[in-house]
Every structure is written in structure tokens, then in C-alpha cells.
Amino acid sequence: MNLKVRRKKKIYFNSDTFVMWFIYLLLAFVSVLMLYPLIVVLSSSVSDPVAIIEGRVRLLPVGFSLESYEKVFANKDITRSFMNSVRYTLVGTAVNVVMTILAAYPLSRKDLVGRNPLMMIITFTMFFSGGMIPSFLVVRNLGLMNKMWAIILPGAISTYNLIITRSYFQNNIPSELQDAALIDGCSNSKFLLKVVLPLSLTIIVIISMFYAVGHWNAYFGPIMYFSRKNMYPLQVVLRDILMSAQSADMATSDAVLSTRFFEIERIKYATIVIASLPMVIAYPFIMRYFEKGVMMGAIKG
Amino acid sequence: MDTKSQIVGTGGQKGLLPRFRRNRKLKLIAKNYDLYLMLLPVLLFYLIFRYVPMYGIQIAFRDYNPGLGFLKSPWVGWEHFERFFSSFRFSRMIVNTVMINVYQIIFQFPLPIIFAIIVNEVRRKRFKAFVLNTTYIPHFLSTVVVVALISTVTNPEYGVINQLIEYFGGEPIRFLEESSWFKPVYVGSGIWQNMGWSSLIYLGALAGIDPVLYEAAQVDGASKLQQIFRITIPCIMPTVMIMLILKIGGIMDLGVDKVLLMQNDLNIYSSDVIPVYVYRTGVREGDFSYAAAIDLFNNIINFLMLLSANRISKKLSGSSLW
Numbered sequence: 001m002n003l004k005v006r007r008k009k010k011i012y013f014n015s016d017t018f019v020m021w022f023i024y025l026l027l028a029f030v031s032v033l034m035l036y037p038l039i040v041v042l043s044s045s046v047s048d049p050v051a052i053i054e055g056r057v058r059l060l061p062v063g064f065s066l067e068s069y070e071k072v073f074a075n076k077d078i079t080r081s082f083m084n085s086v087r088y089t090l091v092g093t094a095v096n097v098v099m100t101i102l103a104a105y106p107l108s109r110k111d112l113v114g115r116n117p118l119m120m121i122i123t124f125t126m127f128f129s130g131g132m133i134p135s136f137l138v139v140r141n142l143g144l145m146n147k148m149w150a151i152i153l154p155g156a157i158s159t160y161n162l163i164i165t166r167s168y169f170q171n172n173i174p175s176e177l178q179d180a181a182l183i184d185g186c187s188n189s190k191f192l193l194k195v196v197l198p199l200s201l202t203i204i205v206i207i208s209m210f211y212a213v214g215h216w217n218a219y220f221g222p223i224m225y226f227s228r229k230n231m232y233p234l235q236v237v238l239r240d241i242l243m244s245a246q247s248a249d250m251a252t253s254d255a256v257l258s259t260r261f262f263e264i265e266r267i268k269y270a271t272i273v274i275a276s277l278p279m280v281i282a283y284p285f286i287m288r289y290f291e292k293g294v295m296m297g298a299i300k301g
Numbered sequence: 302m303d304t305k306s307q308i309v310g311t312g313g314q315k316g317l318l319p320r321f322r323r324n325r326k327l328k329l330i331a332k333n334y335d336l337y338l339m340l341l342p343v344l345l346f347y348l349i350f351r352y353v354p355m356y357g358i359q360i361a362f363r364d365y366n367p368g369l370g371f372l373k374s375p376w377v378g379w380e381h382f383e384r385f386f387s388s389f390r391f392s393r394m395i396v397n398t399v400m401i402n403v404y405q406i407i408f409q410f411p412l413p414i415i416f417a418i419i420v421n422e423v424r425r426k427r428f429k430a431f432v433l434n435t436t437y438i439p440h441f442l443s444t445v446v447v448v449a450l451i452s453t454v455t456n457p458e459y460g461v462i463n464q465l466i467e468y469f470g471g472e473p474i475r476f477l478e479e480s481s482w483f484k485p486v487y488v489g490s491g492i493w494q495n496m497g498w499s500s501l502i503y504l505g506a507l508a509g510i511d512p513v514l515y516e517a518a519q520v521d522g523a524s525k526l527q528q529i530f531r532i533t534i535p536c537i538m539p540t541v542m543i544m545l546i547l548k549i550g551g552i553m554d555l556g557v558d559k560v561l562l563m564q565n566d567l568n569i570y571s572s573d574v575i576p577v578y579v580y581r582t583g584v585r586e587g588d589f590s591y592a593a594a595i596d597l598f599n600n601i602i603n604f605l606m607l608l609s610a611n612r613i614s615k616k617l618s619g620s621s622l623w
Contacts, residue, residue, distance in 0.1 A: 016525045023419050024428070030416070031435040034493070037450045038438065040461065044453075055459030103343040106336035113330050118340070122347060128604065130354025131596035132557075132576070133583040134371075137360075138353050141370075154350045157343065188335045217443030220558040224584055235445045239562065242449050272449050279441040287434060 045069070045269035049262045052269075068270040071263075078271060080230065081237040088233055089215040092152045096211040097204060099156045100165055105192050107162075108169035109178075126159050136224060150225035151218060158214075161207045168203040169196065202289060209286045213279055238275045241268055361594035374590075381594035390573060397484075398574045398599075402552045404488045410548060412496050414541060417503035418533055422525065436497025448562040451490050452477055478567040487563060487572075506540040507533065542620040550607025553599045575599050 039059060044052050048063030056062050072078050106112050107119060129135075135154060144150035173196055181191050197204070219235045226232060245264040330337070356371065361381060363374040385391055416436070423429040439447070454460050455476035463473040476482045514532050523531065557576040564572040575595060583592025607622075615621040 019525050020422070023422055027419065027423065027428070027432045031432050034435045034439060034497070036461075037454055037493075041450060041453060053459055055464055057459075058461065058464075099343060099346065102339045106333075106340050109333070109336060111329055112333060112336055113326050118344075125347065125351040127607070128355070128600070129351065130356070130358050131593060131600055132579055133589050133593040133596055134354035134357030134360065135350065136584055137357060137365075137367075137371075137589060138350065142349075153346075156346050156350070188333060189339070192339075213441055217441075217445075219443060219445050220561070224580075235443050238449070239445050242445075242452070246452075268449075272446055276442050276446050280438065283438065283441060284434075287437070 041269050041272050045273045047269075049265040052265060068266045071267050072270045072274060075267065077229075077232075077237050077240075078234070078267075078274075081232050081234045082274065084231065085216060085233040085235070088148060088151060088218070089212050091148065092155075092215040093208055093212045095152055095156055096158070096161075097208050100158070100162050100207055101192075101197070101204075103157055103162050104165035104169055105196060108166045108173070110175070122159055122162065139225060144225065146226055146228050146231055148231075151215075151221040155214070155221075158211070161210055165200075165203050165207055168200060173199060205286065206289045209282070209289065212282075216278060234271075234275050238271050241271055358593065358597055360590050361597045363590060365590040365593070377590075381591045382598065384591065385595050385598065390578070393570070394573050394575050394578055397571055398553050398555060398576075401484055401487060401555060401574065402548075404484055405491065406545075406548055408488055409492050409495070410545065412492055413499035414503050414537070416496055417500040417507060418529060418537075420500070421504065421507045421533070422529075433497065436500070438497075439494040440498035442494070444556070444558045444562060447490060447494055448559065451486060451563070455486065477563065478565065480568045480570040480572075483563070483568040483571045487559070491559075502544065503537055503540060506537040510536045538618065539620040542614050542618050543622065546607065546610045546614050546622055549610035551603055552606045553603050 036059075040057065043059065043061040044057050045068055046064055046066060047057045047061045048065065051057055051062035103122075107115060107122075109115070112118075139145070139150050139154055144153070177195065178191065181195060182188070186194075217235060218233065219239065222231070222233050222236050226236075241264060245261070245268050360371055360374065362376060362378055363371075364377050364380075365371075366374045369375075420429060420432060423432070442450075452460075455462050455474075457463050457473040457475050462476070467473060474482065476486050510533065514536075515528060518528050518532060553575060555574055555576050557580055560572055560574050560577050561580065564577060576599070579592045579596045579599075582588045582595075611621050611623070
């Protein structure tokens with residue numbers, strides 16, 4: 001009798017079970033912490049601005065309305081910068097992917113004479129760089145100021161992405177396949193297009209997404225190289241809106257400013273949502289690719 | 302197939318080898334000419350946007366004049382460096398830049414490791430996927446959006462954090478306008494944004510641990526905690542060390558944009574950091590040479606830190622970058 005009770009107790013208060021419960025609770029808390037600010041912003045974007053300012057939007061929307069989104073889509077600055085961001089992201093990512101493949105494929109070939117010195121030249125740039133000012137001056141001297149290429153060309157290849165793409169090619173394209181094709185008189189470029197690329201869709205999706213996220217979220221490049229407002233991407237315009245919300249906030253005593261303040265408050269959250277939306281929508285689809293990408297970098301570096 | 306070994310295999314006599322090899326090399330180059338054509342734009346990119354700026358570092362020792370360019374601007378030696386070292390902002394900027402990184406090493410660096418170890422213990426697949434997916438999301442938000450989120454949750458009137466503080470009877474804090482709060486907010490939001498994503502690399506390392514080790518430990522009656530301390534942590538130590546070396550090698554590195562977005566006149570005392578100063582004096586005010594000198598000073602300190610961290614780690618733990 002006594003023995004039985006003891007054994008049961010041991011199963012219930014086993015330190016491992018306790019640790020597991022603790023882990024589950026902790027992780028659930030972390031998830032809530034991660035999601036909470038996002039949910040509040042999403043709720044605020046469809047709430048009554050008065051309720052936001054009074055601090056009543058704590059989780060769910062208060063006084064639901066889509067007016068803020070109507071205002072945002074009617075705002076020319078925002079729609080134009082949205083289209084700019086889309087354009088920069090599409091063109092930039094296309095350039096990135098083409099350039100990365102052009103670099104990674106030849107360098108993945110063991111029969112490329114001069115492969116090691118070339119890799120050295122390329123990886124050295126990961127550890128040492130000319131810094132912000134000389135790079136800025138190079139772009140300026142090339143006459144790229146206020147041109148889309150100013151934010152695309154200086155980052156045309158990310159060396160990190162080049163390295164993971166190269167190791168993907170090395171590990172996933174059987175060299176027998178290549179030898180056979182080349183002996184049959186297939187040219188290298190044809191082999192790349194017809195055989196290598198169709199076999200490498202995973203890595204192409206991964207690096208496209210890495211690059212696209214970077215372009216969509218870019219803020220510093222555009223403010224460095226663009227002075228014309230009509231060139232601004234969405235992130236820069238969002239920043240301007242946030243700043244004017246702040247300055248209006250500091251001068252709420254004025255009646256005119258106060259209505260302006262409500263106007264800005266209304267579109268602020270909707271713009272934040274729109275500035276994050278493309279990435280958040282794409283997110284579930286690309287997640288598993290992303291994980292693979294980083295793991296590959298971790299293992300094969 | 303490895304052509305080198307083929308050559309050695311068929312070459313036979315040693316005297317014949319070099320000439321044979323050279324011919325063979327030329328033939329290979331000719332045969333693969335299109336590979337070199339592919340590399341042409343790539344090398345041009347690295348030359349123009351990576352190596353020309355490195356060459357342009359010399360403006361740190363010149364008085365750069367846009368009309369004269371990198372090479373012809375007059376030489377001034379260490380003048381810009383001296384000006385920087387004697388500036389009243391010098392020590393303040395060094396302290397701020399280094400301290401933010403030190404806080405990151407103390408508070409931000411260990412969290413993804415602990416998080417990865419904890420998540421790795423979870424056996425329910427759906428729960429695990431849910432936790433990982435939610436913690437990755439903030440990484441994909443732009444810096445502008447993250448700073449907007451910070452100002453929303455810390456807003457002194459309606460921000461959640463201040464509502465909580467008031468609920469517990471405290472006074473609301475203007476987090477973004479008080480110098481003393483700048484660094485905690487900067488590092489804290491960095492943890493929020495990057496903990497999940499940074500843990501990926503450790504999850505990768507954890508996935509590589511041989512399960513046999515755990516089975517043996519279980520047979521020997523080791524508890525979960527013992528397994529973590531005796532197996533898991535030693536197994537991922539090399540990865541941890543590499544990441545730590547890289548972090549220490551960037552002790553003077555800070556993303557420009559986040560500080561730039563969070564900085565204002567009220568918190569400048571603790572938000573005055575080197576990269577932002579380089580941007581403001583160089584790009585905005587056009588004092589190119591002075592800014593380039595500061596940036597170069599920063600890069601050299603980083604590079605030296607990387608080398609010494611690497612050496613120390615090699616001695617102590619055996620893991621190193623090269």
C-alpha cells in the first residue's frame with residue numbers, strides 16, 4: 001500500500017514533468033509578448049482615434065471603422081510611395097537573384113581555374129569594407145543620386161547569400177550529371193539554365209525572399225540617396241507621418257492642430273499595417289524555406 | 302569529378318607535370334570561357350562597390366574635395382583624427398557605442414541560446430511550430446515599423462507599458478525622451494525583434510546533436526536538466542563561441558537606422574553614437590574626410606577586437622573563425 005502511493009507521487013512530481021510545464025508556460029508567455037504589439041497596432045488601425053488616445057484600445061478594436069484605410073488609400077503620398085516600394089522591391093530582387101546566381105554557379109564549379117583566389121577576393125569584403133562615406137561618394141560620383149539604381153546596385157550581391165547559394169549548388173547538383181551533359185556538348189550556360197536552375201528552386205526562393213524583405217524594409221539607403229519626395233519608398237513616408245504625428249502631439253492646444261492630430265492619428269496605424277503587410281502575408285508561405293536557408297548557412301557556412 | 306586528381310593520376314612523371322598542367326589549365330579556361338563571362342558583371346560589382354570604396358578610405362588622410370576626387374585632394378595626414386580625438390563628443394560617443402554593444406552581449410546574446418534550448422525540449426510539434434513562427438515575425442518588420450511600435454507601447458498617455466505602471470501606482474515614464482531609458486529601450490526592443498530569428502542558428506546546431514547521447518544519458522538516469530547541462534550545452538558551445546567572436550568583433554558596430562530613428566534632442570546624451578555621427582557629418586553636412594576618418598577609426602577598432610577575440614577563443618575553447 002505504502003509503496004504504491006509513493007510511486008504514484010513520484011510520477012506526478014517528477015522534476016522533469018515540472019520542468020516541462022514550466023517550459024510550456026514560459027513559451028506561451030513569450031508568444032503572447034511577441035504578438036501583442038502587432039495585435040494592438042492592427043486593432044488601432046480600425047478603431048476610433050479618440051478611443052486610442054484615451055488608451056481604451058488594449059487588445060480588440062474599439063468603435064470599428066475602416067475609415068482610416070479609406071483615408072490612406074486616398075492619400076497620394078502614400079499610394080505613390082507604396083508603388084515605389086513595390087517597384088524597388090521587384091527590380092532590386094530580380095537584379096540580386098540574377099547577379100547572385102551568376103556569381104554562385106561558376107564559383108561552385110571545381111574545374112573553374114582561379115576559384116580559390118576569386119573566393120578570397122569576395123569573402124574578404126565580409127570582414128573589411130570602405131565604410132559609409134567612400135561608398136556614398138562612389139555612388140554619388142557615378143551620378144546615381146535620386147536614381148533608383150542608387151539603392152539597387154550597391155547591394156546587388158550579398159556575399160552571405162552568394163555563399164549559401166554556392167554551397168547549395170555544390171551539394172545538390174551531381175557532378176556526374178554535369179560531366180555527362182558537358183561531354184554531350186552542352187554549354188555551361190545552357191546547363192545552368194536547363195539543369196541547374198530547375199533543380200535549385202528552393203535556394204532561389206530563399207534568397208529572393210531574403211533580398212525582397214531587405215528592399216521592402218529599406219530606410220537608410222533611400223534617405224541617403226534620394227532627396228526628391230516622389231522617389232520616396234513607403235518606409236520613408238511612414239516615418240514622415242510618424243514624425244508629424246509627434247509634432248502635432250506636442251501642440252495639441254491649438255484647435256486647428258488638434259483636428260490635424262486626429263487625422264494623423266487615424267492614418268498612422270493603417271500605414272504601419274500596410275508597410276508591414278506584404279511581408280506578413282508572404283510570411284507563412286516562405287517560412288519553411290527561410291528556416292532551411294539559415295540552417296544551411298549554419299551548417300555549411 | 303576532380304580534374305586535379307585526374308591530372309596527377311595520369312601525369313605520372315614529375316618533370317612533365319608543370320607544363321602539362323599549365324596547358325591543361327589554359328584548355329580548361331578556354332573550355333569554360335562562358336563561366337568567366339558570367340563572372341564578369343560580378344567582379345565589376347565587387348570592384349566598383351566594394352574595392353573602390355576601400356581604396357577611397359585614403360580620403361580620411363586628405364581634405365576631400367569633390368572636384369579633385371579621391372586621389373588629388375590635398376594630403377593632411379592625421380588632422381581629422383586629431384580633431385575627432387579632441388572633440389568633446391569623442392568620449393561620449395565611444396562610451397555610448399561600446400556600452401550599447403556590451404548590454405547587447407550581456408542581455409541580448411544569451412537569450413536566443415536559452416530560447417533555442419528550451420524550444421528544443423518541446424515535443425508537441427504544433428506548439429513548437431506556433432512558438433517559433435510567432436517569435437520570427439518581428440524580424441521581418443522594418444526598423445521604421447519597430448520604432449513606431451516602440452513609441453506606441455511606451456506612449457506616456459496611452460501606451461500599454463505606462464498604463465501598467467500607473468495601474469501599479471507609478472508615474473508614467475517618457476521612455477523615448479529620457480536619456481537614461483534610451484539604451485534599455487534600444488536593447489530591449491532588439492531582443493523582442495531578433496530573439497526568435499537569432500535562435501535559428503542554434504536550433505540548427507541542436508538538430509545536429511546525436512540522439513544516442515541523450516538515450517545513453519536517459520539509461521543512466523540523467524534528469525532533463527542534467528542532460529541540458531552535460532550534453533546540450535557542450536555540444537552547441539562551438540557555435541556559441543563563433544557567434545560571440547563575431548559579436549565582439551562588432552563591438553563598435555551599430556545599425557545606423559534604428560538609432561537615427563530613435564534619436565532626439567532629449568536623449569542625445571546617451572544616443573550619440575559613432576555610425577549616426579558619421580552619417581550626419583559626412584552625408585548630411587558634407588564633411589566627407591572627417592566622417593571617413595571617424596568611420597575608419599571605428600572599423601579598425603572592430604577589426605582588432607575581432608582578431609583578439611578570435612585568438613582568445615582559440616586558446617581557451619579551441620573554436621575560431623579561421
